[in-house]
Amino acid sequence: MTxxxxxxxxxxxxxxxxxxxxxxxxxxxxxxxxxxxxLVGPSGCGKSTILNMVAGLMPASGGRVLxxxxxxxxxxxxxxxxxxxxxxxxxxxxxxxxxxxxxLKCRRTAKSEADDRVAQMxxxxxxxxxxxxxxxxxxGGMRKRAALARTLIYEPxxxxxxxxxxxxxxxLKLVMLDQLQRLTQDRRMTVLFVTHDLxxxxxxxxxxxxxSGRPGRIRSIHDIALPRPRDVYKARFDPDFAHxxxxxxxxxxxxxxxxxxxx
Amino acid sequence: MIAWAASPFGRIVTRVLLVLACLAFWQFxxxxxxxxxxxxxxxxxxxxFWLWLLDGTLWFHLQASLYVMAQGYVIGSAFGIxxxxxxxxxxxxxxVLTPFLSAVYAVPKIALTPLFIILLGVDNASKIALVGVxxxxxxxTATIDGxxxxxxxxxxxxxxxxxxxxxxxxxxxxxxxxxxxxxxxRIAVRYAFTNTLLAELIASNRGLGFLxxxxxxxxxxxxxxxxxxxxxxxxxxxTELLSRGEARIAxxxxx
Numbered sequence: 001m002t003x004x005x006x007x008x009x010x011x012x013x014x015x016x017x018x019x020x021x022x023x024x025x026x027x028x029x030x031x032x033x034x035x036x037x038x039l040v041g042p043s044g045c046g047k048s049t050i051l052n053m054v055a056g057l058m059p060a061s062g063g064r065v066l067x068x069x070x071x072x073x074x075x076x077x078x079x080x081x082x083x084x085x086x087x088x089x090x091x092x093x094x095x096x097x098x099x100x101x102x103x104l105k106c107r108r109t110a111k112s113e114a115d116d117r118v119a120q121m122x123x124x125x126x127x128x129x130x131x132x133x134x135x136x137x138x139x140g141g142m143r144k145r146a147a148l149a150r151t152l153i154y155e156p157x158x159x160x161x162x163x164x165x166x167x168x169x170x171x172l173k174l175v176m177l178d179q180l181q182r183l184t185q186d187r188r189m190t191v192l193f194v195t196h197d198l199x200x201x202x203x204x205x206x207x208x209x210x211x212s213g214r215p216g217r218i219r220s221i222h223d224i225a226l227p228r229p230r231d232v233y234k235a236r237f238d239p240d241f242a243h244x245x246x247x248x249x250x251x252x253x254x255x256x257x258x259x260x261x262x263x
Numbered sequence: 264m265i266a267w268a269a270s271p272f273g274r275i276v277t278r279v280l281l282v283l284a285c286l287a288f289w290q291f292x293x294x295x296x297x298x299x300x301x302x303x304x305x306x307x308x309x310x311x312f313w314l315w316l317l318d319g320t321l322w323f324h325l326q327a328s329l330y331v332m333a334q335g336y337v338i339g340s341a342f343g344i345x346x347x348x349x350x351x352x353x354x355x356x357x358x359v360l361t362p363f364l365s366a367v368y369a370v371p372k373i374a375l376t377p378l379f380i381i382l383l384g385v386d387n388a389s390k391i392a393l394v395g396v397x398x399x400x401x402x403x404t405a406t407i408d409g410x411x412x413x414x415x416x417x418x419x420x421x422x423x424x425x426x427x428x429x430x431x432x433x434x435x436x437x438x439x440x441x442x443x444x445x446x447x448x449r450i451a452v453r454y455a456f457t458n459t460l461l462a463e464l465i466a467s468n469r470g471l472g473f474l475x476x477x478x479x480x481x482x483x484x485x486x487x488x489x490x491x492x493x494x495x496x497x498x499x500x501x502t503e504l505l506s507r508g509e510a511r512i513a514x515x516x517x518x
Contacts (some may be wrong), residue, residue: 057419075422087420091438103434106425154424 003069004158004190005031005054010063012049022215023049026063029209029218036184036191038201041211041219041252042259047194048084049216051160054192055081067158077106080156082164086147088135094146095122095131101154121149124179140167145176152183158190165200177203178232185229198252202226202244203235210248213255220251303485311489320474321493327469328497331387332459335394339455340448343399347406347444348436357407368404372397373458376465390462390470397458398451405447409440452505456498471497 012024024046031037039047052058053065056076065072067079088097099118102109109117122128125145135143144167151159165173181204184191195201201208205224212219226240235241267273286305294302315321350357372393379389413436421431463472471494478486 055419055423057423075419077423077425079423081420081423083416083420085416087414087417089417089435089438100434101424104424104426104430106427 002033003030004033004035004067005029005192006064006066006069007050007053008064008066010050010053010060010065012046012053012058013061025215025217027216027218029221031190031192034188034190036193036204036206038193038195038205038208039211040195040198040201040208040248041216042213042256043196044214044216044259045211045255046214046216047211048162051081051162051192051194054158055079055160057081078156079158079160080151080154081160082147082151082162084162084166086135086143088143088146088150090135093132093134094127094138094142097135097146098122098149098153100150107154117153121153124152124183125149126175141169141172144168148176148180155187156189158192159184160192162194163196164193166195166197173200174232180204181229181232198245198248199236202241202248203230203232208248210252211255212252213259219255222248301484303488307485308488308492311485312492315489315493324469324471324474325493325497327387327473328459328463328471331390331462331470332394332455334387335391335459336398336451336455338391339395339398340402340451342395343402343447344406344444346399347403348410348432348440350403351407351410351440352432352436354411364400364403368400372400373461373465376462380466385466385468390459390467393462394455394458397454401451401454402444402447405443405450406440409443410436412443413439449505449508452501456501460494 007027007029009026009028010024011022011026014021014023027046027050029037029050039050041047049058053060054067054072054076056072056074067076089100092100095118098121099114101107102114102117122131125148127142127145127149130138130142135146138146144164148164165176168176177200183189191204193201193204202224208222208224210219210222211217222244224244226235226238226244236245268277289302290305312321350360375396376389376393379392383389383392417435417439418431421435426434459470460472463470464476467473467476471490474490475487475494478484478490
């Protein structure tokens with residue numbers, strides 16, 4: 001399979017008020033086309049920074065970030081990015097927020113077709129009945145789902161997700177994971193998925209990249225050989241799953257505990 | 264008694280009684296003819312007011328004032344919004360211009376009136392210029408603040424979606440800064456009114472400010488009081504109109 005994203009000795013330094021912090025030590029990572037890669041690790045290990053660099057919102061301090069073999073320069077329009085904070089427009093209703101991408105000149109869509117696709121997306125993320133509500137009138141979980149629908153509606157070839165389901169309750173999270181798996185498989189999307197939930201990562205990912213705490217660097221990379229499609233509701237009761245979870249947890253627990261002690 | 268005066272109906276009655284008492288005191292206090300000349304009396308003022316109302320004097324001057332105010336307000340707002348967007352968007356230009364802008368912003372615009380009169384004459388143009396400049400700076404700062412307050416993450420999500428610069432302005436910057444612009448425009452109404460009055464007081468041949476100044480100049484105290492009374496009515500009307508408009512806008516906004 002061809003390579004979609006490649007990080008070559010990428011580093012990131014932040015300058016704040018005269019002091020320089022190393023956010024990321026040299027990182028090498030390659031993501032194949034149609035691959036689902038989860039980045040896990042303690043908070044502050046530079047996972048979100050990597051997404052920002054792939055999206056072209058933040059330049060690397062050293063090394064190169066390649067997308068389809070070409071260096072990323074400026075906003076990368078081939079990716080859909082779901083940030084931790086949702087960026088729904090407060091003056092637009094749920095439906096009008098989701099429709100946003102279809103209104104832009106680069107993918108102008110006829111009104112009837114746009115209406116259909118918006119209705120489909122709303123159905124998919126379970127927001128039926130809330131089309132006319134404004135973001136301020138939605139719960140945190142509903143806002144997340146609206147943001148997901150807004151990103152998926154224009155079918156970007158690559159999806160960057162930064163703890164998208166952190167705010168959801170456990171049951172709803174499983175429903176969303178199931179839908180995400182189906183969508184990304186059907187549309188053959190490449191996904192970079194940041195989470196601190198190991199179970200979530202094992203359920204979805206082809207590969208899991210474990211980061212160590214600040215300054216961030218890759219500790220290890222693991223192939224998840226569980227067969228697809230996976231049943232997200234039952235996967236965690238599978239003995240292979242439990243075994244993987246134990247192994248990976250051993251791998252990262254010292255860093256997580258250390259990060260927790262620092263916080 | 265006090266409890267009754269605090270009830271809604273009692274409050275109104277108490278207010279009316281209070282006004283009547285003041286007017287009666289003003290009307291009937293025994294004073295010399297000379298003092299009476301300077302303080303006038305409610306009946307004389309009412310007579311004068313009524314006369315102006317009938318012969319059209321009041322409408323003529325009220326219209327003149329509102330005309331100046333409205334023109335200055337609309338012109339100042341339009342330029343303020345346009346330049347506010349430009350400066351909010353091109354931050355480097357704004358950074359270069361900041362000291363000049365704050366210098367001009369800090370000057371009480373009324374001090375420019377004599378200059379405007381030399382440049383534009385004693386007619387409406389000089390007064391419109393004063394009101395326009397005052398409103399312009401208020402709306403300019405409100406708009407710049409509004410544009411700069413737009414969440415940077417939202418701008419980024421727009422560009423990742425493939426939005427053009429124009430689309431970012433139309434679909435994000437303008438709607439996001441509208442509440443700021445509205446707030447600025449609301450505040451500017453009062454400034455526009457005050458500055459219209461001041462300009463008319465300084466040099467003018469019509470308008471409510473002129474009416475006050477003209478009657479005082481002729482030692483017609485009764486006329487001055489009548490003109491001030493007209494001004495009070497006008498201010499109250501404007502304030503009432505504004506607070507109703509605000510209530511309507513507040514209903515559009517979300518909790």
